[in-house]
Amino acid sequence: MDTEHIAARIAATVEAWAAGDGAAYAANFTADATYVTFVGTLYRGRDEIARAHQALFDKFLKGSVLVDDIADVRFLGADAAVVTSRGDVAKHGGRPAKLSKVQTYTLVREADGEWRIAAFHNTKRKALMEKVSFAFAPATAPA
Template structure:
């Protein structure tokens, strides 16, 4: 199960590298709750896809994302809390580190992210 959950972030990074908001957001449930690094709340996979599509068309065009799943704590056999350290590497060489806490759920046999809170850690 842990490998299936970890692969969510691999798929997310693949979508980021492709510059595809839809591919990036495919790992989120349709009813996901997503809080970005600015504290803005987004609800639903389509909203997350649209927001990331806009990022990929502007400042983050040509950027990549790397993710390191730090911990997975199962709260039921179908739900877990996940902590992930990520770095966005911009096309101009900037590296932006983030930390996310996510709730993942297995629905109809598929693991998806149902809640996600991303932030830039204080130094």
């Protein structure tokens, strides 16, 4: 059941992104959340996440959609979970051919019983570097 609630929370971020609504997007995060973008920008707190994302939705990410496929949910007790997913942004709707980013979410169950994102980290995959590493050191490849 908690896994479904967590997946629904992440799905709500996807919906808010598609709507271009920074406040709705940030509402999925805790008030003191941290958010690291794939370029390394660090946002602190729901208000900053809302403000920055609204600016992105109004300009660079206008009309874009977020794709986020959950790969794993791991519980760290009754009220904390780590989610790993693959995702990307499609500028003009649809689904990107490749999901070039890996995301890590830390979610917590807050006092109101709702799961919210306390920390988010987004990493751009470097497929060529992975291939080189795996070729020269095969033991570095994931199972």
